[in-house]
Amino acid sequence: MKILVTGGAGFIGSCFIRHMLTKHNDYKIINLDALTYAGNIENLDDIKDNKNYTFIHGNICDKKLVRDIVAETDCIINFAAESHVDRSITGPEIFIETNVAGTLNLLQAAKELGIQRFLQVSTDEVYGSLGKDGYFYETTPLAPNSPYSASKASADLLVRAYFETYKLPVLNTRCSNNYGPYQYPEKLIPFFISKLLKNEKVPVYGDGLNVRDWLFVYDHCSAIDTVLHKGKEGEIYNIGGHNEKTNLEITKLILNAMGKDESSIQYVKDRLGHDRRYAICNDKIQSELGWSPSLTFEEGIKLTIDWYLNNQDWMQHIEDKKAGLV
Numbered sequence: 426m427k428i429l430v431t432g433g434a435g436f437i438g439s440c441f442i443r444h445m446l447t448k449h450n451d452y453k454i455i456n457l458d459a460l461t462y463a464g465n466i467e468n469l470d471d472i473k474d475n476k477n478y479t480f481i482h483g484n485i486c487d488k489k490l491v492r493d494i495v496a497e498t499d500c501i502i503n504f505a506a507e508s509h510v511d512r513s514i515t516g517p518e519i520f521i522e523t524n525v526a527g528t529l530n531l532l533q534a535a536k537e538l539g540i541q542r543f544l545q546v547s548t549d550e551v552y553g554s555l556g557k558d559g560y561f562y563e564t565t566p567l568a569p570n571s572p573y574s575a576s577k578a579s580a581d582l583l584v585r586a587y588f589e590t591y592k593l594p595v596l597n598t599r600c601s602n603n604y605g606p607y608q609y610p611e612k613l614i615p616f617f618i619s620k621l622l623k624n625e626k627v628p629v630y631g632d633g634l635n636v637r638d639w640l641f642v643y644d645h646c647s648a649i650d651t652v653l654h655k656g657k658e659g660e661i662y663n664i665g666g667h668n669e670k671t672n673l674e675i676t677k678l679i680l681n682a683m684g685k686d687e688s689s690i691q692y693v694k695d696r697l698g699h700d701r702r703y704a705i706c707n708d709k710i711q712s713e714l715g716w717s718p719s720l721t722f723e724e725g726i727k728l729t730i731d732w733y734l735n736n737q738d739w740m741q742h743i744e745d746k747k748a749g750l751v
C-alpha cells in the first residue's frame with residue numbers, strides 16, 4: 426500500500442508517519458509538506474533514511490505536483506492545514522487557501538486519478554461550543570465559531586460532497602485537542618513549558634475555565650490507522666479520550682510539574698469568540714471499530730512534560746528559526 430500523508434512534518438502528521446512505518450513495515454509513505462512555520466522536517470530525523478519513506482517539499486494547492494503524486498498513490502491522509510486559532514483570527518486568508526482550496530485540490534486529483542481511500546483529518550472544533558453538559562456526536566450540526574474551525578468545517582463539507590456526488594471513498598475523523606511530543610510551541614502545553622523554562626509568566630485567557638477534551642497524540646494516530654483500515658466509506662468518526670480539563674487545570678499541572686506556583690500565571694483578555702467547552706462522544710469508533718485510547722491522561726501528560734524538558738534543544742532550535750538565527 427502506498428499512502429500519501431500531507432502535512433507529515435507537523436505535530437500529528439509526523440507522529441502518524443512514525444506510527445505507520447513501525448506498524449506496517451510493507452507500506453510506503455510519501456510525506457508532502459510545504460514546511461510552513463509550523464512544519465519541521467527534523468521531527469522525522471529518526472526515520473528519514475527508512476527505505477519506505479519519501480519526503481516531497483511542496484504545497485497541497487499545487488495542482489500539477491498533487492496530480493503527479495496521487496497518480497502513484499493508493500490512499501491519501503490529509504493532515505496539511507493551518508492549525509492555530511489565534512492566527513486565523515488575525516489572518517484568515519491562508520486558512521481558506523490551505524484548508525479549503527488545498528483539500529479541494531486533493532479531492533479533485535483523487536477523483537480524477539482514482540484512489541482506494543481519502544481520509545480527511547478534522548477537528549471537534551467544527552461543532553462549535555457546548556454548554557455545561559452534553560457531548561459532540563457525529564450527528565451534531567456544524568457550528569464553527571473561528572475562521573480556523575470554519576475552514577475545517579468547509580473542508581469536511583467538500584469531503585462529504587465528493588462522497589455523495591462522485592462516490593469518492595472518503596472517511597472523515599474529528600478529534601479533540603491533542604497533546605504530546607513535537608507540538609509547535611505556540612499551542613498551550615509546549616508554549617507554557619517554554620515560557621516557564623525562561624522564568625516568564627504564562628498567559629491564561631479570560632477566567633481560565635474554558636474546557637478542552639485532551640487526547641495523547643499517539644492515540645489519535647492509532648485511531649486514524651483504525652479508521653483507514655476498518656472505517657466505512659462516507660462515514661464520520663469522532664475521536665476523543667474523555668479527558669475534559671479546564672485550561673486552568675492544565676496550567677496548574679504544568680506549574681506543579683515544573684516546580685512553579687500560581688504566581689507564574691498572568692490572566693489576559695479572552696480570545697475573541699473563544700469556545701467555552703468541547704467534549705467528544707467517541708462511542709461510535711469504540712463500538713463499531715474497536716478502537717480505544719491506550720494511555721490515561723496522567724500517563725500521557727507526564728510523558729509529554731518530560732519530553733519537552735528533555736528536548737529543550739528542539740524548542741531552542743524553533744526559537745532560533747523564529748528569530749532568523751538559523
Ligand SMILES: NC(=O)c1ccc[n+]([C@@H]2O[C@H](COP(=O)([O-])OP(=O)(O)OC[C@H]3O[C@@H](n4cnc5c(N)ncnc54)[C@H](O)[C@@H]3O)[C@@H](O)[C@H]2O)c1
Nearest residue numbers: 432434435436437459460461463464484485505506602603
Ligand atoms: N493539534 C490538534 O489538537 C488537532 C486536533 C484535531 C485535529 N487536528 C487537525 O490535524 C491536522 C494536523 O494538525 P497539527 O496540530 O499536526 O498541525 P501543525 O500545524 O503542527 O502541522 C501542519 C503541517 O501542515 C503543513 N502545511 C501547512 N500548509 C500546507 C500546505 N499548503 N501544503 C502542504 N503542507 C502544508 C505544515 O508545514 C505542517 O507541517 C490539521 O488538519 C488539524 O486541523 C489537530
